Amino acid sequence: MAGESAGTEARQRTGALAERLLAVATRLFAEKGFEATSVQEIVESAGVTKGAMYHYFASKDDLLFEIYHRLLMMQTRRLEQFADSKGTVGERLRAAAVDVLDTSFLHLDELTVFFRSMHMLPQEKRKTVRAERRRYHERFRALVEEGQAAGIFRRDVPADIVVQFFFGAVHQLSTWYRPNGQLAAHEVSEYYVDLLMGGLEVPRPAGDANTDTDTNADTDAKADAEAEAKADADAEAERAS
Amino acid sequence: MAGESAGTEARQRTGALAERLLAVATRLFAEKGFEATSVQEIVESAGVTKGAMYHYFASKDDLLFEIYHRLLMMQTRRLEQFADSKGTVGERLRAAAVDVLDTSFLHLDELTVFFRSMHMLPQEKRKTVRAERRRYHERFRALVEEGQAAGIFRRDVPADIVVQFFFGAVHQLSTWYRPNGQLAAHEVSEYYVDLLMGGLEVPRPAGDANTDTDTNADTDAKADAEAEAKADADAEAERAS
DNA sequence: AGCGACGTACCGACCGGTCGGTATCGTCAC
DNA sequence: GTGACGATACCGACCGGTCGGTACGTCGCT
Missing domain, CATH: 1.10.357.10 (Tetracycline Repressor, domain 2)
Known part of the structure; x- marks a missing residue:
């Protein structure tokens, strides 16, 4: 639905593995933070190696x-x-x-x-x-x-x-x-x-709280x-x- | 309420340098993030060395x-x-x-x-x-x-x-x-x-938007x-x- | 002399990224 | 149908650099 085939490069990130890597990374980043999550952890959690990840993501x-x-x-x-x-x-x-x-x-x-x-x-x-x-x-x-x-x-x-x-x-x-x-x-x-x-x-005009109304x-x-x-x-x- | 002299340690963090270190660290953490900020940067920005910082903070x-x-x-x-x-x-x-x-x-x-x-x-x-x-x-x-x-x-x-x-x-x-x-x-x-x-x-009772009122x-x-x-x-x- | 307040030198771990290599697959000539 | 061959997908060892933390020395005030 969303235009995938966009520019010159970036035809990547469409494989099933790329999806899995993204999902795993999202979970790990949310759990431990971006910096505290090593690439090694991501790929291990996805069952692949670093070479695979750097094949799909720069x-x-x-x-x-x-x-x-x-x-x-x-x-x-x-x-x-x-x-x-x-x-x-x-x-x-x-x-x-x-x-x-x-x-x-x-x-x-x-x-x-x-x-x-x-x-x-x-x-x-x-x-x-x-x-x-x-x-x-x-x-x-x-x-x-x-x-x-x-x-x-x-x-x-x-x-x-x-x-x-x-x-x-x-x-x-x-x-x-x-x-x-x-x-x-x-x-x-x-x-x-x-x-x-x-x-x-719209605030009730006869209110007791708001004093300044309709400033800008x-x-x-x-x-x-x-x-x-x-x-x-x-x-x-x-x-x- | 807020007992400072609580446990065994932590009588620290009361010097002027400790204050400066905290201020500098706050600014750097806000600018670049906690993990992306090295201890070295903090102490350099505060004009001291790591030894000083680890003297006040564990x-x-x-x-x-x-x-x-x-x-x-x-x-x-x-x-x-x-x-x-x-x-x-x-x-x-x-x-x-x-x-x-x-x-x-x-x-x-x-x-x-x-x-x-x-x-x-x-x-x-x-x-x-x-x-x-x-x-x-x-x-x-x-x-x-x-x-x-x-x-x-x-x-x-x-x-x-x-x-x-x-x-x-x-x-x-x-x-x-x-x-x-x-x-x-x-x-x-x-x-x-x-x-x-x-x-x-309290929502106006004769409203047109809210249908369920006063649930719990x-x-x-x-x-x-x-x-x-x-x-x-x-x-x-x-x-x- | 002795202790708090720092400075200096250095360690060990780890991390992002790279790189040469391999396996699998589509394809095309014959 | 089969073998050559290029491309894609993926592996895994490795590197340069950085980082948090520590051990220890030194200065100065009391």
Whole structure:
């Protein structure tokens, strides 16, 4: 389904062994961390030798990159499906949010590795991953902004903040959720989305808590996002020394 | 409460050099990751030699542990102050939440290291850190439960979920926030707390979104939390192989 | 003199990656 | 149908370098 035969090289990573290596690496990286897992352990756990791994992957980083790339591609594809479907903004946002949560629960190991070892990627690959992730966030943010413009969601919190807030919670799932716990994954998904949608509701005007209301709207939010992106790139550049 | 002169050893880490080493290590760990930072780099960056570092710290892990320990001790102390102060539950929860956010912004590096390298700690120390963190979460959860019992907060989402949701968002701050960005740290704090408090509001009964309401109350939430804790300990035990 | 606070020299383990080699398979001439 | 032959898939020994940690010396203050 996803275009495999892409560029000049990288026709690899399609064999059954490559899949097994990726799966094993994901599990080991999640268990012990990227750096603490040696290539030797990976190939032994997969029942092959190092020569086999380096036949399919250019480096140890390449394994990491492939894990990230696949996860992001899948989630982006799913998000766009939900975001572009029929229904009110609220319905679409809720459906997309529930889906990304359910999907995350199915790939907890990938999530763990993602936010723990992202910084281990070399510059080039990290830039690619960041770009893919930004695209994902922007599509999600557009949904929030649409709801704000429609007057359904509160305007006194920038859409970008909402997205960071929500995905922060999502991305930390792997640090506390245990599949054999009391709560089923989908229950947590529903709870989380309830909290998100509740937080997005327009505050009651006769409230006692909020004093400052409607400071800046979505235009400012977009400007902020761009500024953050720039600062982000700067930080990345500095770090390249 | 926080007994410094605990066991037989560990009377150390009180000199000015120890402080500098910790500060340098925190920055380097946040920049390049724990494993990618060599002890040599740390001591060179602090202007001393390895002998000095191993005079104050038993190991490289020990640096990590001390970073965690200090951060948790400080945040726990502050939380208890806010939680035990005067005012309504809503006011106290809001103040505590704003404070933990503001504090987190002041210690972004520590946060980064925390959630990226926690798994690098040896069993024993990790258990200690986990216990301290659990205590922190439980105090926060008690606040939410108090508000639920008072009827101020919604009851259809377990308090434990609310806490995980919120702190997930908080703990991911270091992955996207840049101090030189457009948004001041405290602005983000306020936005985040607005989203939290909004999510905690009792849903409007005549809503169109929520169909299932008031499934289980705080008693179930507490049971869930204990179950999660047990499952957590089990997973930890398994991982000890 | 004696002890805490560091510096210096060095060890042993390990790790990512390489490289020459082998086995298996498709294919194509004859 | 069969043997040659090139390509792909995989093996496994090995290397250069690095890293955490240690043993021990030395300086300075009391």
